[in-house]
Amino acid sequence: MNTIIGFMKRNYKIIVVIVFISMTLLAFKINAKKENDPEKDKLLLELLTFVIEKGHYSPAEIDDTFSKGIYKDYIEALDPSKRFFLQTDIDEFSKYELQLDDQLLNKDLSFFDLTYNRLIKRMNESSDIYKRILNKPFDYAIDENFDTDYEKAPFAKSVADLNDKWRKQLKLSTLSSLTDKQKLEEDKIKNDSAYKVKSFETLEKETRESSIKSLDEYFGFIKDLNRNDWFSVYVNSITARFDPHTNYFAPEDKERFDVSISGKLEGIGARLQKKNDFTEITELISGGPAWRGKLLEAGDLIMKVAQGKNEAVEVVGMRLDDVVKKIKGPKGSEVRLTVKKVDGTIKIIPIIRDIVEIEETYAKSSIVNKNGLKYGVIYLPKFYIDFENKDGRDAGKDIAIEVDRLKKEGVNGIVLDVRDDGGGSLSTVVDIAGLFIEQGPIVQIKSAGRKKEVLYDRDKKIEWDGPLVIMVNSFSASASEILAAAIQDYKRGIIIGSKQTYGKGTVQNVIDLNQFVRSSSVGDLGAIKTTTQKFYRINGGSTQLEGVRSDIVMPDRYAYLKMGERDMENAMPWDKIDPADYTVWNKNGNFSQAISKSKNRINNNNQFQLIEENAKWIDSRSKENVYSLNIDKFKNAQAEIEEKAKKYKPILDYKNSLVFTSLPYETAIMSNDIALKEKRERWHEALAKDIYVEEALNVLDDLQSKPISKKSVPITVKKEKLVKY
Template sequence: MNAILNYMKRNYKILGIVALLAIFLASFKTVSSELGLNNSINSILGIDKVDADPDKDKLLLELITFVIEKGHYDPAKIDDAFSKGVYKSYLESIDPSKRFFVQSDIDEFSKYEDKIDDMILNKDLSFFDLTYNRLKQRIKESEGFYKDILSKPFDFSKNEEFNTDYEKMPYPKNDDELRARWEKQLKLSVLSTVTDKQKLQDTPADKKDSTKDAAKVSDKKADDGKKKTFAELEKEARESTLKSLDDYFGVIDDLKREEWFSVYLNSIAERFDPHTFYFAPDDKEKFDTSMRGSLEGIGARLQKKGDYVEISELIPGGPAWRGKELEQGDLIMKVAQGKGDPVDIAGLRLDDTVKKIKGPKGTEVRLTVKKVDGSLKVISIVREVVEIEETYAKSSIVKKDGKIYGVINLPKFYIDFENKDNRDAAKDVAIEVKRLKEQHVDGIIMDLRDNGGGSLKTVVDMTGLFVQQGPVVQVKSAGKQKEVLSDTDSSVLYDGPLVVLINNFSASASEIFAAAIQDYNRGIIMGSKQSYGKGTVQNLIDLNQFVRNNALGDLGALKTTTQKFYRINGGSTQREGVSSDIVMPDRYSYIEMGERDSDNAMPWDKIDPAQYKPIKNNFSDAIAASKKRMAGNEQFKLMDENAKWVFAKKDENTYSLNIDKFKAKVVESEVEAKKFKALNDYKNSLVFEGLPYEKALLAKDPALAEKKERWFESLSKDIYVEEAINVLGDMQNKTAKGNAVTVKKDKMVKTR
């Protein structure tokens, strides 16, 4: 989602003030004998003389704020408002469920709320020291709470409730209130586990999904065939919750001060914008690994959100993506290994949650997730190794009303700058377009749904396949003139009817492509109301480059926003994204998604437009026909109804701790959700198939044939693709003729 656009590599040179600063520092010969810092940066940062045993935390604080202020595209002013933002973000990060601090702690902390800005400038760590030491104290006290609470059975006959909207929840007034909160939180956790166990063992054998190995879980029936009693299930649930918390506190006890300090540093860094982030040395190594594309496990990328972990991206072709149950935006609450009991992951670090979810190929993991509509669902997934080929461009053809149409799916804008022989999304898409033209297609769908972006060079090249030479995107660095990145090839590979499919999770490079197609009036953009809204470029800055002869160890790295990109019409895609010409209802239609949902996202703005000439296409009739068609389509009506239901349910955070009422609410939600089952069961009458060249390949490779068939099957259930095909039919013969374009010969492929 937050893919870093490789604009620097496109130019094969270092750009931006941060990189220039590094060169500037390296050019000086006089260095501090103790630390190796350049005397100039000593003066700039206010370091008079570094002690023989320097404080690494202070140095990191200085380096990070200095580099951000000098290198960020639009650095926020470090003032009282900034201080209050850091204060709120930091406390939410270290105690997201408000189950450690009490109100007296907050009263003591609050005197620093508008002083953190001054403390940053003065290299004062007293606020961090105070909160860090108090947190360690409160964590130790809480260990006694949960062990005592879980030692006795819960009484689920009481009429109690618990609200999980921790952000709006006040801090406990005292230790008694804190213990009461722990008790209710643990009671809800055990209650949900017990009801899951009951449901599993009450499910008839003929309705169990054997493909997910559901029959193997231990909490269905005892080995002798008898159902376990409620007391037995409740005891098992308490024991598994106890083990989960023991593991959790074991992890917390092992955390070093420097790891907590990284949380504090990121509370500062992320106030500049959501994509500015400090990577401690270990985190940087993991980030580098993730950028290389390690895709083992369930095929999902995760990010921390409050006390839990959010699904930020599903890897195309992976088991989670194929299962269609796990979705972006889902919150993972519990993790179970095969037939093991579910483990509550509340408060666990992201790394530790990932370790629980990952596992050997062929093993099962069961995730208890909170859906966007607020409902809880247990999803079983068999782990696999996700084939990297699944992220590459692929195409299919489909016939309708005597016409042939092509679908190109592009999961990301990939490229390898280091190896010219490696895959490049623009080249691969050109090959797929060529193959579709050989089939004499009457229109092409470019499917960029869930495409989180990638290389800026690639999107410029790919846009050039569909338009004449001209500007594609404008890039601006702080304090510099804009640079217009253009397609320089005057030929066009395909000039026929074109539809671009996007959704809420189409981000970054995807938005550049969609915006360029829209600004040139080259095709129709269809999908969600608007795309994700990420219109910024990040670069990873190694902090070690600023320090010579470093005796302090690895200082880590900083990912910071250095540039913004703009449409050729001058508008930014930041926050607003790209608005669809034809808005198609989806389950997130009424929910704020993407960059605009973040309180510290950079604002939308505009610059002067580039010089470009829109194509004289008139799509008004095709757009009007689609809107009329969807208005009368029962499936789209149901989708819109589902979206309204999701919006109404999203803020339902209060759960009854009475087992009868809890079960009744679960049943009520299931009944309400049943009417929307038709959305998953939908199947169109279209037959999608591979291109002729693939037939010989698929005959020799059954595994590849199976993957293709799965994709064709998913297309046959996709109402959005179906409507896009209808729109292509409406567009045919109405694409502007007489535009001075030179169609690229089939044998040619763009290789700029």
């Protein structure tokens, strides 16, 4: 059992649940040798229901209201744009709307079987519909509209109605593509008077051919999904009724989750995608075995896979997940790929599998000189940890290393950027917060019916006692919010960013379901991630729903869109407990003054004012769902939008005058790693266009204890020994 938001003392309640479940179900044996086995599905429902009901922080009552929720979520997940099912299908399905709670308790699969079989039937019919529609030109002179608000749209009343819905949807798609192509032709003739402009008929045909290709790929992906995949959709419609973060992981999903939270895997280090019947290499992961071998390239198509010297297996037409399974494998083993190169030649490429670290997962830092001072920017994409190896990389250890490196470079302040950081390990939060305070509580944890537990930083050592700014946005969630809340409550640093963070104040545990069944013939049952606890700030308040409110609020282009926990159905409520005993940091003499200065700068900054105006416009645009399918009216509407959008172009074109560079150790590595060099250059270019980072650095200026000279002085760069980890 792994704790999603982090390692902590194992919850007594959870241990009791596991022991009880084990006693109840260990003797349960079934024969589930088939890939699609209803008996295995029934066992899965039994396990899920029991584990969630006994282990969830606040389990929902399984009743008719619960049933209606499952029904709504599941139908919406199967057909979100309402282009497969007919109203007659929905009428038939709706008879089960109040029966799904009983079916769950009785392990009855009749509703799932009905909807699954009907969906497959309707999808097969739809693949014929789009081909027939796209086989002939559209008439863009007709004055008609299409409403893209699928949530409010009704299901098609008949096959003819469904055909018309598909026609309008495809017409809108091709119309948008057609007008884009016409603009490109206009630009080409402006730049080259000798250019022969393509005819309307040619462009119109190209858009239909492109749409057919895209839909062929989409339906090819859909055909790769089997009954187990769709059953996972049904199961997650059930788990979502407990809260938004209780989910079922099918075996492949659990493996992907482990990779995402640890940032590493065992394999060849290549990203793959399905391309019609082929599996295409889309990217080689820097430092991985495929990258080191220099034989595999992006664009190569995998035809066959062999394990070492064994006979190669044809993988053309095979589903992507199955191809991935064949390519991945333990460190030190060999896989041989037969690939079709981009030049058409066929080659057999042997690769020795190894541990692959996904560099984008890990913390990274940069140096910037400003007003004669040097600052460090650390970006943390997630609070990663290797659950299987306590000596492996984790965010706590890596941030400590980055802080130490920045100290050696003589920085005068640090910005820690956790924007878009969705969370991860709780233990790493405690470790990271502990780098900036002497010692004390970091977060409070509460389990249902039990006293709170306070997690402390007990190390008196402070790694960094200088000016500190934490950058957040509305997608900073969970572990990010704990860190920001602790730094804010201690007044150790200034929180700057969106009005508030995401608002996820709950803790999840991942429980392997295979441990409860004795018979190996059942096959892999996957895992359940369920909410077992809530966490609270040291001031007693929950971050649930409310998130962390920034000390300095910067305008956000997406501030008015509903994307936080507070906008999710079944989200757990906000509450408060007693505060922990902690002492506020007293070494930030310019704290209040820095906040006040920043607010004044933001209020008087034309760029920020433009971002705020743009945010309101984006919100108004999100409510406009009706599009004309008449080409002249469509063009006029798009021209109006584009003219309005020109006003906001300076947001994307903005550049600050700052230059960001890598630390010396990384510069040395990049001399032999071109891919890493390119990634860092792209990051530094993005930082140089980031007004939010610029303002964070301005705040560091304001936090300095001594007046800042506006004249730049040369900086001496120290050499540092390469640190390997």
